[in-house]
Amino acid sequence: MRHMKPNLPTKICPVCGRPFTWRRKWARVWDEVRYCSERCRRQRGSGGKGRGMA
Numbered sequence: 001m002r003h004m005k006p007n008l009p010t011k012i013c014p015v016c017g018r019p020f021t022w023r024r025k026w027a028r029v030w031d032e033v034r035y036c037s038e039r040c041r042r043q044r045g046s047g048g049k050g051r052g053m054a
Contacts (some may be wrong), residue, residue, distance in 0.1 A: 015040035 008022040013036035020036035035041040 011036075013037075013040050015043050 009030070010019045010021045011033065012019055013034075015035060018036055022030060026033050035044065
């Protein structure tokens with residue numbers, strides 16, 4: 001039998017526009033999480049698309 005994850009909350013990353021889901025390490029700070037990854041967090045000031053994304 002296959003284990004299905006429960007329906008986890010999701011957000012849209014403002015840099016890359018991709019949806020990302022809740023992670024256990026974000027449990028206490030989920031309301032503050034804005035970016036899907038460290039890479040997107042670093043690119044937040046540059047507007048995201050184009051710079052360094054090859």
